[in-house]
Amino acid sequence: MKELSVLQSNVADARVVLDTILELEPLVEEAARVLADALLRGNKLLACGNGGSAADASHLTTEFVVRFHKERRPYPAISLTANGGDLTACGNDYSFDDVFSRQVRAFGLKGDVLFAYTTSGNSENVLRALNTARQYGVATVAFLGRAGGACAGIADVELIVRHNVTARIQEAHKLLLHTICELVELRLLAAAEAGEQPLT
Numbered sequence: 086m087k088e089l090s091v092l093q094s095n096v097a098d099a100r101v102v103l104d105t106i107l108e109l110e111p112l113v114e115e116a117a118r119v120l121a122d123a124l125l126r127g128n129k130l131l132a133c134g135n136g137g138s139a140a141d142a143s144h145l146t147t148e149f150v151v152r153f154h155k156e157r158r159p160y161p162a163i164s165l166t167a168n169g170g171d172l173t174a175c176g177n178d179y180s181f182d183d184v185f186s187r188q189v190r191a192f193g194l195k196g197d198v199l200f201a202y203t204t205s206g207n208s209e210n211v212l213r214a215l216n217t218a219r220q221y222g223v224a225t226v227a228f229l230g231r232a233g234g235a236c237a238g239i240a241d242v243e244l245i246v247r248h249n250v251t252a253r254i255q256e257a258h259k260l261l262l263h264t265i266c267e268l269v270e271l272r273l274l275a276a277a278e279a280g281e282q283p284l285t
């Protein structure tokens with residue numbers, strides 16, 4: 086039999102992974118509810134992760150500050166991966182393990198929500214951010230991979246993509262991210278239609 090190309094093999098693996106995340110639907114709805122409730126109360130979203138997941142954190146916050154599908158008002162969301170000054174000073178003066186937890190302390194208020202991404206589940210800076218968020222009354226949603234790693238069992242809502250390849254886990258995280266954005270946006274627009282929020 087002809088060997089699969091890299092693309093064919095990746096697509097085949099991605100199909101398998103994406104099928105498994107259908108099991109996460111109740112948790113996806115819960116994550117969307119937690120975030121929509123927070124934004125409608127006037128709280129904000131924080132997000133963190135390393136490497137590709139750092140980009141996911143910024144991708145997510147941009148969907149709220151700027152736009153996703155629909156025309157609507159902006160909502161407050163801060164990517165903890167985006168400020169070079171904060172990241173380098175904290176990494177340099179304290180530790181890279183503290184680059185996100187330090188910002189959770191700086192920006193996180195009771196009732197805010199932290200979305201934290203780690204495909205291994207073992208990034209110490211993400212683990213510390215989750216623990217710090219819990220300490221300060223910030224709700225937590227963890228996007229994990231493999232079996233959840235050291236971050237398993239900490240967050241209020243945990244979305245574990247049970248696969249061993251970082252790239253495939255990241256792709257599944259991205260689909261979960263967009264699904265949550267869509268669900269949250271529906272709630273935000275319904276609130277605007279009910280006159281509870283300005284539409285734009």
Ligand SMILES: O=C(CO)[C@@H](O)[C@H](O)[C@H](O)[C@H](O)COP(=O)(O)O
Nearest residue numbers: 135136137138203204205208251252
């Ligand atoms: O994007 C990729 C691999 O696809 C890499 O940049 C990857 O995100 C980095 O190695 C991260 O440091 C991995 O961290 P984590 O997902 O285990 O927390």
Ligand SMILES: [Zn+2]
Nearest residue numbers: 136137252255
């Ligand atoms: Zn990548």
